[in-house]
Amino acid sequence: MCTLTLAWQVFPDAPVVVAANRDERRDRPSEPPTRRGSDPWIVAPRDAEAGGTWIGYNEAGLFVGITNRWRAEARAERSRGRLVDDALQETDAEAAARLVERSVADHDYDGFNLVVADATGAYLFEWDGDLRKIRLHPGVHVVVNSGAALGGGGAVTDRFVTPEGDGAERAAEQMANARAVRAELTPEPGEDAASWLDRAGDVLADHEYGVCIHEDGYGTRSSSLIRLGDEPTFRFAPGPPCETAYRTADANADADESQL
Template sequence: MCLLLLAINQHPDYPLIFCGNRDEFYDRPAADAHYWGEDGQLFGGRDLEKGGTWLGLTRSGRFAAVTNVREAAAGTASATESRGKIVTGFLCSTVSGADYSRQLLKKNALYQGYNAVFGVENELYYASNRANESGKLPDGIHVLSNASLNTPWPKTEQLKTSITALLKDNRQPVDRWLEAIFDSLRDDRPYPDEILPETGVDLEWERRLSPIFIKGEKYGTRASTIVLMNRSRKFRFLEQTYGPFGQKKTRTDKQIFRRNPER
């Protein structure tokens, strides 16, 4: 993924709210969200090039997502493992979030720059091989793009502002509220040059990558995803996929029925 937000214990009905966008080249093959994995317990999209995923959850309540860290190519030459395997590595295991974060820090050199969030239900952890840090996420609203956790880029700050306002307005019907979250994820406004981050790519790419939602011919936002966990610990997974120039493709709305919960 390239942009995500986590709201932990910030809504009276949903202890965990996740939303985010996956930006990628359109010619990179991927499967839409479905059940897969050895035991069919993992639900999420799948990268058909490397075999991992950018976001997934399981019937036992495990959740994980990863973003890349935007950096000059020279800093990534020694990496050999796909970052998508960070997500599947947690989802397909029984290791705790705390232990997994420690395991990842021992394998930092194997991956290009990454940020990962993972855990069981709303007890989530963060790890990064560029920030060289890990730990449990406190209650609150956390945003993550292609830099370290809660870095105040224009689009992360805008998404946080939009979702914070929606969290305060919790009286409207849930489906209308969810569409408002999707609308926030479709914000395609670019930001002025003077407030753009300097991440090692040229200015033209910084401009193209600055909006929350990226429209392009060869590269852009391919999916917007929302994950909710209610007070009964039941998950709801919603996803809208897109083609070039932001053309809508498929919509997924799936209840994840729990089996063998870990908490």
């Protein structure tokens, strides 16, 4: 499971704020976030096994992040991380959304939930053999493998997929965790983006919420805290946040220069 929490158009000082845990096999190699590429440059970690990334932003202020999603047919040839990399080449959320639609038409992918967001637009894509595009309202949204607990728009909505067989109980547990995270991360009166991110980091590390995973050979491999606005920041913990400190990625250093 992965957990991606997006506070979109919640804070005047930062229209896009993200707190996310990545859960993966412990032996899957990855590299920490660095600035790479140009026109646009992006700041993102890298999946050293399949290429691409699972989370990042670019110089235009576009955020893209992905979680897995249950799908009956698995092991598609093209990595979902490549799709995130491709979307990060776009200039805004609208263009990134069109790119996702074209790419799913042209390639097959394993199931995913994918979020694209910038200061003016935010979308959730669900792909499990059928592609669904959901425009997000301002608010706090929590995406996990089994669906999403969406806030904003004067209401809360659960988008929930139930796998067949043994996965149903685990999927229900994931959604309960997502609802708990969303409730806990309701912004407090007068709270700014930096304070909210500090709280979000604590929630991602708190085993009470079930989103910091420790299993045999599998678990939470890293955690990301991202704020996009006048002064973008990417704080990254290269291990489970319950035992690993966040460090700030240098958006001015390229992959060869980064000391993260």
